Amino acid sequence: MRLDFCAACGRIVLRGFSFCPYCGTALKTGSGLEEALERPFERLDAMQSGERERRVDELLAELDALELDMDEFLHASEPPHTPSSGQALGPAADKQRA
Numbered sequence: 001m002r003l004d005f006c007a008a009c010g011r012i013v014l015r016g017f018s019f020c021p022y023c024g025t026a027l028k029t030g031s032g033l034e035e036a037l038e039r040p041f042e043r044l045d046a047m048q049s050g051e052r053e054r055r056v057d058e059l060l061a062e063l064d065a066l067e068l069d070m071d072e073f074l075h076a077s078e079p080p081h082t083p084s085s086g087q088a089l090g091p092a093a094d095k096q097r098a
């Protein structure tokens with residue numbers, strides 16, 4: 001980004017110009033626009049990387065929750081340890097008996 005502001009008319013001019021092409025005012029070099037333009041981007045980068053980290057944390061938390069759900073589901077689908085008085089066996093048991 002090699003741009004500068006003309007202090008007189010406020011237009012953007014290429015850095016390195018000695019005079020503003022719009023109003024002819026002598027430009028002082030190194031007015032700091034480059035820094036002013038780049039600093040917010042650095043901040044944005046920092047914000048985005050922070051956002052990414054937070055998102056990853058959220059995803060990991062979701063994954064943990066999912067694993068817990070999965071555990072619960074798997075355990076819930078297992079047959080209970082003590083079926084109530086053999087009724088859970090159903091018709092198949094009747095056939096075997098007959």
Ligand SMILES: [Zn+2]
Pocket residue numbers: 006007008009010011020021022023024025
């Ligand atoms: Zn100017």
